Amino acid sequence: MDLYIRLITEALPVTVGVSAVAWLLGTVLGTGLGLAGLSRRRWLRETQFFVSTLLRSLPELLAIYLLFYGITAHGVELTPFTATVLALGVTQAGFWAEAVRGGVQVVGVRQFEAAYSLGLTTGQTYRKVIFPQLVSALTSPGLNMFVALTKLTAIAAAVGLPELLHTGRSVMDRTYDVLPVVVALAVTYLMLTIPLTFLVKAAESRWHRRTTRQSMPLFS
Amino acid sequence: MADWFGFLLEGLWTTLLLVVLSTVLTFALAVPLAVWRISPRRSVRALSGTFVEIFRSIPLPVLLAALYFGFGPKLKGLGLDAFELVVIAIVLNESAYIAEVFKGLLRSVPIGQWQAAASLGMRRWQALRLVILPRLRRPALPHAVNGFIYIVKGSALASIITVPELTLHANQLMIETFRPLEVYALVGVIYLAINIPVSYLGRLAEGGRARRGSRRAAAEPVAPVVGG
Numbered sequence: 001m002d003l004y005i006r007l008i009t010e011a012l013p014v015t016v017g018v019s020a021v022a023w024l025l026g027t028v029l030g031t032g033l034g035l036a037g038l039s040r041r042r043w044l045r046e047t048q049f050f051v052s053t054l055l056r057s058l059p060e061l062l063a064i065y066l067l068f069y070g071i072t073a074h075g076v077e078l079t080p081f082t083a084t085v086l087a088l089g090v091t092q093a094g095f096w097a098e099a100v101r102g103g104v105q106v107v108g109v110r111q112f113e114a115a116y117s118l119g120l121t122t123g124q125t126y127r128k129v130i131f132p133q134l135v136s137a138l139t140s141p142g143l144n145m146f147v148a149l150t151k152l153t154a155i156a157a158a159v160g161l162p163e164l165l166h167t168g169r170s171v172m173d174r175t176y177d178v179l180p181v182v183v184a185l186a187v188t189y190l191m192l193t194i195p196l197t198f199l200v201k202a203a204e205s206r207w208h209r210r211t212t213r214q215s216m217p218l219f220s
Numbered sequence: 221m222a223d224w225f226g227f228l229l230e231g232l233w234t235t236l237l238l239v240v241l242s243t244v245l246t247f248a249l250a251v252p253l254a255v256w257r258i259s260p261r262r263s264v265r266a267l268s269g270t271f272v273e274i275f276r277s278i279p280l281p282v283l284l285a286a287l288y289f290g291f292g293p294k295l296k297g298l299g300l301d302a303f304e305l306v307v308i309a310i311v312l313n314e315s316a317y318i319a320e321v322f323k324g325l326l327r328s329v330p331i332g333q334w335q336a337a338a339s340l341g342m343r344r345w346q347a348l349r350l351v352i353l354p355r356l357r358r359p360a361l362p363h364a365v366n367g368f369i370y371i372v373k374g375s376a377l378a379s380i381i382t383v384p385e386l387t388l389h390a391n392q393l394m395i396e397t398f399r400p401l402e403v404y405a406l407v408g409v410i411y412l413a414i415n416i417p418v419s420y421l422g423r424l425a426e427g428g429r430a431r432r433g434s435r436r437a438a439a440e441p442v443a444p445v446v447g448g
Contacts, residue, residue, distance in 0.1 A: 049423075057369055057415030059376035062387060062408055069400035151279035158380065165282055172289060182286040186278050193277045 003171050004184050011167035012188065018084055018156060018163060019149040025089030026145065030096025037101040048097065055094025061155045063087035068159045080161040088152055092145055099141040100134075107133045139203040147196045151189065164188060224393060224406065231389030232410060238303070238375045238385060239414075242310040243368055249315035250367075254322035255348060268319070275316035280374050283309045288381040306378040310371055318367045325356050325363070365422035369415050376411070386410060 037048035068083035078086075107130055115125040157166035168185045172178050256268035275283070287295065287305045295305065329352050337347035379388035390407040394400045 053416050053419045054412060057372075057412050057419065058408055059373040059387070059411055061373075061376045061379070062390075062404060062411060065387075065390070065394075065400070066404040066408060069394065070404045071401065073398075073400045151277075154279040154281040155377065157281065165279070165285060168282075169285060169289070178290045182282075182290040185282050186286065189279055189282060190274070190277045194273070197273070197277070 003175070003181070007164065007167055007171070007184060007188065011162060011164045014081075014161065014163040015150065015153045015192070018081065018088070018153045018161070019146060021085045022088035022092065022149050022153075023146050025085065026092035026096050026149070027142065029089065029093035031100050033093060033097035034100025034104070037097060038104055048101075052094040052097045055091050056098075058091055060087060060091050060152055061158060063091050064155060064159055080156065080159045083159060084153070084156040084161055088149055092149060092152075095148075096141075096145060099138060099145075103134050103137040103141070104130060106137055136206075140200045143196055143200045143203065147193050147200070150192050150196075154189075224397075224403070227393055228386065228389055228407065228410065231384060231386040234303075234383065234385040235372075235375050235378075235387075236414075238306060238310075238378060238383070239368075239372050242307050242314070242371050242375070245307065245311045246314045246318060246367065246371060247364070249311060250318040250322060251353075253315060253319035254326055257319060257323040258326050260344075272316040272320055275312045276320060278313070280309060280313045281377055281380060283313055284377055284381055302378070302381050302383045306375070306381065306383055310374050314367060314371055314374070317370070318363065321363045321367075322356075322360065325359055326352065328359075329355065361422055361425055365419055368418055372411065372415055 033048055033052060037045055037052070039045055039048075064083055064087040067078060067087050068080060072078050072083075111129055111133070112125060115129045120128065153163050154165040156163050157169065160166065162170075164185055168181050172181050175181075253268050253272065256264050257272065259265050259268075278286075284306065287309050288302060292305065300308075333351055333355075334347060337351045342350065375385060376387040378385050379391060382388060386407060390403055394403045397403060
């Protein structure tokens with residue numbers, strides 16, 4: 001029983017901490033990258049798509065190895081925590097950039113045109129027209145990213161970060177009592193992600209109702 | 221350097237085999253799962269929903285560890301080795317995730333299309349095959365590309381349970397050469413060489429957005445940010 005207490009009290013905070021910091025990093029980097037993809041300059045758009053593709057395509061496990069063993073071998077000190085957070089944050093930024101870019105497009109070119117025709121500057125357009133809509137459009141993908149990150153933290157076990165999977169496996173190795181540990185792990189992850197999935201669903205239905213109501217006349 | 225390549229290529233072969241097998245099986249399972257998710261029968265919906273929620277929520281590394289360390293000895297009795305366990309884990313995880321995305325697409329089809337098909341005397345599966353699924357081919361494409369990329373990235377996890385694929389070969393090479401930065405960078409490039417062409421092909425297959433697109437908007441539809 002104390003094994004499960006250890007799982008919850010020691011490993012769970014690590015898992016949640018890694019996902020939270022990586023989520024913050026991914027959101028900040030990805031938002032910047034995504035907005036770059038909306039530039040009027042073609043080369044900037046193409047570069048953004050290439051960089052996003054690059055980041056999305058790199059296996060997270062390899063990104064962690066690259067940072068933890070690769071960079072560290074050349075004199076930069078990285079803890080397993082930093083390496084994991086960096087690797088996950090940067091790879092997820094690629095996804096988030098595409099979500100932001102897609103979200104702005106969902107908000108629609110017409111909104112930009114309408115704002116310009118009202119004489120708003122680009123800054124005002126973003127602040128007063130686009131961002132408020134973007135926030136509701138990006139709530140559910142943002143929560144989804146958090147779910148994804150929570151699950152991805154499991155690969156930090158490979159560099160010895162004492163998160164859920166790593167702790168679980170060290171318990172297994174000591175006790176040879178495999179099945180209960182696996183079940184406990186699965187249940188812990190389910191408890192972490194299922195509330196988030198419900199939040200996503202709630203956000204989605206709310207957002208869906210609002211946008212369909214707002215945009216219906218456009219298509220009639 | 222030439223030795224490196226030869227050794228990594230051996231691993232790449234296993235990775236590709238893993239990816240192709242998992243991709244085929246994943247989509248073969250994801251499409252019916254998505255259809256079951258919107259079944260008129262409550263029991264079918266509930267069953268497929270439970271499957272999806274469970275396997276979507278368990279991280280792939282945990283699923284792998286559970287299958288290999290937890291049930292491995294029992295499954296070995298059935299003649300399953302580590303390679304097959306990885307395929308099973310990826311397929312369970314990814315098909316649940318992709319099915320949920322496809323379910324969203326199926327729901328986006330206006331009810332009128334179903335009614336029109338029914339009024340022509342089609343059965344449900346005929347309506348699906350002849351009317352509904354063909355029109356979803358294009359919107360499904362970016363999601364399918366995403367799914368493929370997740371599978372490629374997931375295959376790297378096979379190294380944890382010592383399937384001799386690309387990442388495991390990279391690890392062995394790293395131990396032999398003590399040059400982690402070069403080895404992992406090279407392997408990163410190999411993974412990118414698999415994923416980037418597929419990503420661009422997907423954009424291409426969606427068709428002439430760059431040509432048709434407006435000044436501001438010039439790219440693929442929203443790709444949801446969900447992990448595999």
